[in-house]
Amino acid sequence: xxxxxxxxxxxxxxGSVNISEEVIAVIAATAALETEGVAGLSAGRDIYExxxxxxxxxxxxxxxxxxxxxVDVWLTVKLGVSVNKVGARVQEAVSSAVExxxxxxxxxxxxxxxxxxxxxxx
Numbered sequence: 001x002x003x004x005x006x007x008x009x010x011x012x013x014x015g016s017v018n019i020s021e022e023v024i025a026v027i028a029a030t031a032a033l034e035t036e037g038v039a040g041l042s043a044g045r046d047i048y049e050x051x052x053x054x055x056x057x058x059x060x061x062x063x064x065x066x067x068x069x070x071v072d073v074w075l076t077v078k079l080g081v082s083v084n085k086v087g088a089r090v091q092e093a094v095s096s097a098v099e100x101x102x103x104x105x106x107x108x109x110x111x112x113x114x115x116x117x118x119x120x121x122x
Contacts (some may be wrong), residue, residue, distance in 0.1 A: 006012070008064055010103060019102055021064060026059030028109075030098035032073050037086035039076045039117035069098060070108040076115040087111040 007018040029041055041059025063070040071094055077086050091109040098106050 006064070006068075006106065008067065008102075009030060010067065015079055021062050024069065024098060024104075025060040025062055027093045027097050027101050028062075028071050028073065029057045029060045031093040032075060032090050035090045035093045037081035037084065038090065039078045040115050042074045042076055055076050067104045068107045069102075069104060070110070071095075071098065071114065072110045074114050076113045076117050077113055079116055079118050083113050087113060094115060 006021045008021065008024070010017045010019070032038055032041060043058040043060075059074045061072045063072075073090060073094060075090065077083055091113050094109045095106040096106065
């Protein structure tokens with residue numbers, strides 16, 4: 001398979017399906033970003049930014065054990081929202097999106113709120 005990529009394998013009677021962890025991270029990131037009250041994801045400066053490339057899964061880290069996935073999400077919230085409610089909605093959205101797209105079990109979604117976006121209109 002591709003270099004420097006980790007895959008999760010889901011065997012079945014016809015063979016196996018190999019899903020890149022990067023794909024699962026993008027699914028989780030998209031679900032988090034679509035959640036009301038989330039201003040953005042935050043991972044600090046990473047290698048993609050230094051190279052001038054867009055990293056669609058920034059702010060998401062996966063831990064995989066067999067077909068179980070633990071997700072950590074770092075994000076900023078919009079000013080004036082209930083941080084706890086946004087966090088709970090992100091947990092549900094990420095868990096639901098990853099499980100429905102991959103068939104794997106999400107055992108944890110840990111939300112790390114690292115900032116508040118003070119700009120109006122976001």
